[in-house]
Structures are given as structure tokens and as C-alpha cells.
Amino acid sequence: MSKRLTCDVVVVGAGMAGAACALYATRAGLDVTVVDRGPVAGGTTGAGEGNILVSDKEPGPELDLALLSGRLWAELGAEFGKSVEYEAKGGVVVATSPSGLTALERFADGQRAAGVTAQPVAPDALYDLEPHLAPGLPGAVHYPQDSQVMPALAAAHLLKASGARLRTGRTVTDILRTPGGAVRGVRTDGGDLHAPAVVNAAGTWGAALAALAGVDLPVLPRRGFVLVTEPLPRMVHHKVYAADYVADVASDSAALQTSPVVEGTAAGPVLIGASRERVGFDRSFSLPAVRALAAGATRLFPFLERVRAMRAYLGFRPYMPDHLPAIGPDPRVPGLHHACGHEGAGIGLATGTGQLIAQALTEKAPDLDLTPFRPDRFGGQDV
């Protein structure tokens, strides 16, 4: 029985990762359909922040992906302008103790060797960059490549510009395969979509989607809270955070860890985020997590003491055991590609991911070696 193919690629997930995959795939000449069970950006993309960071990454494959992604974001920033609220504002990582400063500077040396622009900031210059920081801080490192985007707007505008067909409100319930095991489309609660390639951009729910194709992909939720203040005139100019954050990101600990990443937004509110906890998909409010964010932020910027938090929101980062995303074709199921598991960096890393997926789909040489991101690297069996 021969079935007409509805398109070249079905992307599952209309979050940041799915949107970037759709954009670069259509630009590579492919006919793309994006399907999501909710609206655009209804998953973690609408529940996080939009930091595009190189500053928090140690040399290695994630940093390489971040540098590639940062260049692509700058291009998209020029193309989409204000509609996605792209801002190349730069990051300032602050040491809170002399020993912390030594560690931070050593960390920055390594990053510089890997291609990151990282400029040491002496105490007196620090207050020129951020006049409202707490007094007496020993120093900082300035990362001009750190930038910012509004995730929901970015996902929506990239999808719109891609020209991909968008099917929202449809849940993928199965991945259709040929007798030989290759992908031939997806089944949704609104009918089948046929295509020789399927991209798993289902974020934190990527494990469930992979399971539909019979493969194991260990994507797990890691909860984070963000605090939003009342609108203010610009008081915080960069992304500012304390150096201990760097250690947190790579941590395997299940315990609560918070680090005050403070930034002003174009619209006025200051965003403070984010906490990191492994508590499954628990949506309940946690005063300890949010209190720690407030405490961290007010330690860095004492003026925030009297500024009001308007709300807090939470999301579930899609994390993988080695803190690297799964990007590229799955050797276990021909035609299945993965673009998920970016943890707390899925906005920043989306552009590089989309580019690499488009290259894989069109069998072009990838900009980066995909080996560290192989979806079967955990040795999981077929399920």
C-alpha cells in the first residue's frame, strides 16, 4: 500500500527547539509540518527565561554549541529585530569573595581559550557597568556575547517566518513505522501525518515521544522558579549573577540550588531566576525556592529589597543525565531525529540545534561533531 506523503518532515513540539528546527529545515528547502498538543510555546518555552549564555558554560561540546547558537541568534536578531526582543546586552558574572574571584578568573581563562570573549572587571570598573550592585564586591568577568530573547515571541515568530504548516491542539499518539522499522510519520488525535522524517522536539516530554518509537531517551524534568518584579526604570543593565552559579549548573545534586541571575527587561520588570530542583512534575508553590531567589537577588542588588515581586512562575527543564541535549538522527530508528533535552539552556541552544538538525535532514556536513549529542549514547535498549 502506498500512502501519499504529507510533507518531508514532521516536527513534534512547537516550543523553541521545534520552532528553530522548522525554520532551518524550511530554509534548507524542506516541506515541514509542526504539531503540538497545546498552543505555540505552551511547554517549557513559555515557562522559563530567555538568557542566551556562553558565560555559564565550561569548555566542551555544550560551549561549542552555545557559540554556534549565539552567532545564529545574532543573525536572527538582526532579521527579526524587536519582534523577538533580542538584546545583545552582555553578562556580568560577579565574584562574592576573593577566593571566588580566583576561581572565576581561572574558569574564564579556559573559556577564552575555547573562543569566548571574557573580560576581567576590576572592582572600580564593576560599578561603572552596574552602578547598583552591592558595595565591596571583589571583581567580576564581563561576557559581551551573552544575550537575550523573549522565548515565546521568538518561537512564535520563527515558526511564522518558517512557513511551516502549524497544527496546534493535536497530540502525537504514535510514531508510524514501516515493516522495516523506519519512520513513516506520526499518528495524532486529529489524523495521521505522513513523512519520512520525524523530529522529536518534545522538550521535557521527549522521553515519552521516543518511547512511542520504541527507543529509550532519558529526558527528565528539573523544576525551576522565576520571580518577576514590578516594572522599574533600567536599574540592572546586564545579566548579572553570582559566580557560584557556575558550579550549580553542572551539579548532579538533587537538592535545591539557587543562584540569583538578575536582569532588567525591555518592558521594565526585573527577572530573577532560576531555582533548580529535581521533584518530578510537581507544580506546587515552594516558598523556600522562591525565598532563596529573593535572598540571592537582594544580596547582589540591595535596592531590590523594597521592589515588589509581582508573581513567580515555574517550569520544568528537560534534562539529561550528562547535561547535554540529544541532537541528530537516532541510529536505532531510521528517520527519527531528536532535538531535545537542553535543560536550562534550550532557548539559547535552539538555533544551533535547528541548524544541525536541518543539516542532518538534508545530509549536509554538520557545523559541529554530533558525537557528544548522540541520542543512543546512554546505551539504552529498545523499549
Add this chain to the structure above:
Amino acid sequence: MTERPHLAVIGAGPAGLAATVAAAARGVRVTLIDSAAEAGGQFYRQPAAALRARRPQALHHQWRTWERLRDALAGQVESGRVMHLTDHHAWLVERQSGRFTVHALLGPEQEEPAVVHADATVLATGGYEKVLPFPGWTLPGVVTAGGAQAMLKGALAVSGPTAVVAGTGPLLLPVATGLAAAGVKVAALVESADPRDFVRRTRALAAQPGKVGEGARYAARLLRHRVRTLVRHTVVEAHGTGRIEAVTVAALDGAGRVRPGTERRIPCDTLAVGHGMLPHTDLAETLGCRLDGPGVDVDGDQRTDVPGVWAAGETTGIGGAALALAEGHIAGCSAAARLNGAAPDPHAWAAAAKSRNGLREFFAALDPVYAPPAHWAEQVTDDTVVCRCEEVTGGAIREAVADLGAGDLRTVKLLTRAGMGWCQGRVCGPAVAGLAGCGETPGRRPFARPVPLGVLARAGEPKPSDAAQ
């Protein structure tokens, strides 16, 4: 510890007062927490004592009930069983190992924290008014129906010599008569509902003769004050430069659309609009309480699904002061029984339960009658501001849905900022949902009030003295 069990009641409207008085009478220590300067809530908002209003009864037909509650509260406060904290804005109720901490801010500045510990809590935070947008609704002189009423009750100040009262809901009648009685010329009462629909629901109405009588009294008063009532009519636009000068009203057809050619202009200085009420559920939602529609879900004892948390009054659903009183009484009795270690005995509040069930039935029948016109959103032009805090227009919301793939309230908010401002979507939520053609979803607002970060940073931190215990 031999201390009496301790109940925290949040909200000192009819529901919270009834709960407080009932629990205290049953031997429970109560802390009554309310953001206002005096007890009474929306209904019994009293004329400030300083005004020495001569006949406040004229504004309160249930004045005697209020006097009884007020005196009972005063007695319990005097006896030391009840502590009444005024000017306390609760921003979070925390539940930890079965005990509760109410985190509040001291008003009116809301900068200094205050904390109340309790063994159980009754949420009686009432509701707030729903207002749907139309061109010109942001002009000065356009107020909410409740706002106009509160001005009358609270300050006996009248906002302008000629008023139009418009929208839908049982609130409009008392507002119009109240304004008229205070000497305001009420040029028209514009109600979008259809009186014929009431007739179809007479069964439920007949079960509540008191309510029918109340309606008849209002109708008589409207006549006495020569208030022209336009049913199945709606305001299509408010006009004015700098402030409101007139409104255009029009008739509605059977489908809820404006009948072309029926528009007419009515000059006025004040337009009081309201489209019903919505429950305040922030504190309950953060505690994890299940909602039932827009209100907090409760059982026959007024208990929520979170142990130790009761809810009463309009936070559970809109239904007027008498219903709030009945629910509050039941919540207070039930909470007291449990805190005293006894199984609650529903017979003890059978009368209140009977009144509650009848009133709920009555309001359930009324609810579909007082729905805004089905096609109200068509009146909202693309340049009408829908979210006032963030100045988001109807056009921007329509674009987010049509072009950007927004399908629910949350995505519309993310893509347009509608609902991200000071009111956190409490005002514009229903309007945005209507314009976007999607359902109204819980707001998920963890803080019931904006909270200074310095207060948040220290909230619930174990104090050295606690550590010793």
C-alpha cells in the same frame, strides 16, 4: 501545650465574620485578618464613622444582621477570644506539617510584614468585579458598578450629577437605586439580559420568595426615582475628550448582537459598568486547593480538598451576602468542631445549610440569565485597549491568535503582555479570553498581593526562638 486551638480567618466580609463568630462561640481562638480598615467586606462597607451618616440603613436593608455580627465580634474581641487584624493584606498562606502561616503586609503601604500562625484556616476573601471592555471604557468617569456603590457606602461621595448604570447582573439594581437615593440623576439602567429569561426560571426563583421580594423592592425604587431601564441593551461606546460626556447604547437581538440602527446617545458624567463578579482564589490556589469552575471547590462542610483549609462566601462562587453568611457560619462551626477534636455534626447547622442550598440553587438559575451578550467581543475595536496595565489592544490580541499560534490565555499573555501588569490579569483575563475565543483558565498567581523582595527573602525563615522549641 494546653493552648486553645487557633483558627485564622482571612476576610472580614459577611462570610469571614460569620465564620469568626461561630468558631469563637465554640471555644476556638480566632485571628480575623482583613485588608480593610474596618470589618464588613463589600456588603457591609460602612460609611466612615467620621461622616456620621444620618441614616445608613437607607443603604443597608440587612442592617440588623450586620449589627448583630458586629456586636458579636466586638464582644469576642473584648473577651480576648478573637483578635481582629485590620489593614493586613495576606499575600501567601503557607501550609507546613499540617499547620498554617499567614503571611501579610501591613497596609496601606504594604511594606512591613506580619505573620499569623494557626492550626486551620478559613478563606473568606470574597470576589471582585468583572468588567468587559468596549470603546471608550478607559475614559475617566467610567467606574465599576461596585466602585460606584463603594463610593456611596464608604464616603457618601457622588462622582457626578448624571450617571448611566450598565452591564449585566443582579448588582446593577442596587447600584442604580443607591445612586438615585443619593441624589444622582440616573439617566438609564442598561441591562443586556432579557427579563423573559427570568420567567422561564421561575421555579428556582419561586423557591426564594425573599429574593423575589428584594427584586420587587428594587423595581419599585427604580420607578420611584424614575430610572429608565433598558433591557436587552448594551453600551457600545463611551464618548468624551479627557473624560466621559456620553454613551451610545443599542438594542441586542436574540443572538446577542447589536441591532443596527437602534443606537442612541445618552449624555452622562459617570458610567458605572459591571458584568458580574469573580471569586478571589489566589490564596487557595497557592495552597493547592482544587477549583470548581472559577471558585474554590468545597464539600458540604465548606472544606476544601486541602486538610485544614475551609472556604466560604464568594471565594467559592458568587451568590450574595445571605449565601456568604450561611457558608461562613457552616465553615466556622465545622472548623471549630474539628479543632476541638469532635466529628462535625451537620445537624448543628441544618438551618444554615438549608438556606445555603436554596440560595445556591437560586444563583445557579440566575447565572445563565445574567450572561454578557454572546457577541460582546465584536464591539471591541482593534484599537480598544483591553489590558490597561500593559496597554494591549484588541488588535494585538487578535493578531496573536490569528498569526502567532496562541491558543490559550497563557500564550496570549506571553505573546502580547496582556495580563502581565499590576493587576496580573485579574481585570482583563475574562476579556482576553473572550477576544481570543479560548476558555478562562486559573490565573496561577502565587502571591495574592505584590510582595517586597526584602520581605520575601525573609518570609518563613525559622527564627532563632523557633529553633529552641
